[in-house]
Amino acid sequence: MTGHSHGVTATGRHRRPLVTVLALTSLVAVAEVIGAVITGSLVLFADAAHMAADAAGLGLSLLAVFFAARPPTQRRTFGYARAEILAAMANAVLLLAMTGFIIFEAIERLASPSAVNSGLLIVFGVIALTANVVSLTLLRQGRAESLNVRGAFLEVASDALGAAAVIVTGVVIATTGFTRADPIASLVVGLLILPRTWRLLRETVDVLLEASPRGMDLSEVRRHMTMLNGVRDVHELHAWTITSGLPVLSAHVVVDPAVFDDGRCARMLDRLQDCLRGHFDVEHSTFQLEPAGHAAHEHPMHD
Numbered sequence: 332m333t334g335h336s337h338g339v340t341a342t343g344r345h346r347r348p349l350v351t352v353l354a355l356t357s358l359v360a361v362a363e364v365i366g367a368v369i370t371g372s373l374v375l376f377a378d379a380a381h382m383a384a385d386a387a388g389l390g391l392s393l394l395a396v397f398f399a400a401r402p403p404t405q406r407r408t409f410g411y412a413r414a415e416i417l418a419a420m421a422n423a424v425l426l427l428a429m430t431g432f433i434i435f436e437a438i439e440r441l442a443s444p445s446a447v448n449s450g451l452l453i454v455f456g457v458i459a460l461t462a463n464v465v466s467l468t469l470l471r472q473g474r475a476e477s478l479n480v481r482g483a484f485l486e487v488a489s490d491a492l493g494a495a496a497v498i499v500t501g502v503v504i505a506t507t508g509f510t511r512a513d514p515i516a517s518l519v520v521g522l523l524i525l526p527r528t529w530r531l532l533r534e535t536v537d538v539l540l541e542a543s544p545r546g547m548d549l550s551e552v553r554r555h556m557t558m559l560n561g562v563r564d565v566h567e568l569h570a571w572t573i574t575s576g577l578p579v580l581s582a583h584v585v586v587d588p589a590v591f592d593d594g595r596c597a598r599m600l601d602r603l604q605d606c607l608r609g610h611f612d613v614e615h616s617t618f619q620l621e622p623a624g625h626a627a628h629e630h631p632m633h634d
Contacts (some may be wrong), residue, residue, distance in 0.1 A: 346605050349393055349483060350471040356386040356490070358461045366455035370448040373436055374500050374513050377457055377520035378493040380429045382459070382522055385486040387422040388531075391415050392483070412574040416538045424487035427537035430528060433521040440514035447513050449505035449514075458499030463491035493520055544578040549612060552580070555610050559597070559602055561587045563623060570613070579615040580607060598622055 366372070394415045403410040424584040466487045473480035496516050503512040534545070543549055553565045554580060564585040574580050590599050593600035 348395065348473060349389055349480065352466040352469055352483060352487065353393065355462045355466055356382050356389065356487070359459050360386055362406075363455055363459060366451065366533065370451045370455070371445055372447045372452050372497075372500070372513050373440060373445075374497055374516040374520060375452060377433045377517040377524075378436075378456075378459065378490075378497050380426065380433060381493045381520055381524055382490050383429075384422075384426050384528065385483075385490055387419075387426070387578055388486060389483055391422070394418060403438055408539070409573050410579060411517050413538075415574045416535050419531055420535040420539070421536040423528055423535060425448050426524060426528040427532065430521050430524050431518055433524075437514040441511060444510040447501075447504055447510055451499045452501035453471040453498055453505070456494050459494035459497065460491060463487055463494055467491070484533065489523070493523070496520060538572045538574070543570045544572050547578065547613075551608070552597050552611060555606055556582070556584065556603060559599075559606060561599060562603075563587060567619075573615075577615070578611075578613050579617075580611075581617040581619075583619045583621055585623055586620055590620065591622065 360379045360382040363375050363382065367376035401410050430526055453553060467484065470480055470484040470487065498517040498521065500512050503509055537545070547570055549570060551568070553568055556562055556565045562584055565582050566585070567581070567583040569582070570578060570580040584599075584603065586599060590596060599620060603618050604616050607616045
């Protein structure tokens with residue numbers, strides 16, 4: 332038997348400001364790429380990559396909301412929820428490639444600095460910073476209710492720092508002529524992107540390899556389940572993640588014979604599901620109740 336929970340998520344309730352912020356962030360990222368070509372500035376391209384990373388994160392959150400609303404089918408019994416993970420992996424690989432280019436190009440420009448149009452660089456930095464301030468205003472109200480909105484708020488705040496770095500770089504070059512400020516700032520922004528991109532890639536690989544959800548200790552799950560009255564043992568315990576925020580669990584549960592004799596199976600299933608829901612925030616769980624000795628007839632994947 333399986334427990335399910337459906338409804339509008341906190342992220343779904345704040346979808347409109349998230350869509351607006353996504354559009355703003357994407358437009359500014361495109362503008363910065365164009366600006367990087369016009370001005371010859373690498374830090375502008377690095378900030379565009381930084382904003383693209385945040386736009387991708389916002390897009391993935393909204394993608395999760397969209398796919399979560401689509402019903403499952405006979406062929407895709409979990410619906411299309413994992414499309415978010417596939418998109419996240421593609422995004423992480425692309426961002427790693429962009430970051431590698433930024434770092435390589437910055438090292439080359441440190442050795443041989445290029446001319447930079449500092450005036451236009453400042454203009455593009457001010458445009459980016461203004462868009463960031465607007466986005467922060469839009470997200471301020473929802474950050475207390477939704478973790479995704481709060482994460483988006485912090486990412487946009489990080490973007491604002493990147494835009495400030497662009498402005499400072501333009502001012503330094505305009506006032507001192509120190510063109511190496513551009514690759515130096517590019518390295519800083521590139522190194523800011525790298526850890527979060529690597530974390531995104533690692534998390535998507537974990538989901539695709541069906542690793543246990545981060546922070547879930549299966550030995551602790553087994554201990555809680557076996558503490559329930561009437562449960563003798565738990566085996567074939569599996570936990571994995573369908574998509575972000577959707578952990579699932581299945582297990583074979585050995586119970587006292589009286590559970591079958593007295594017709595208490597439904598109550599036992601309710602108690603097991605309440606245990607998982609209350610202690611480990613797992614809404615989707617599937618259990619096979621079986622008598623002692625039944626495991627000898629099975630072909631387990633693990634103990």
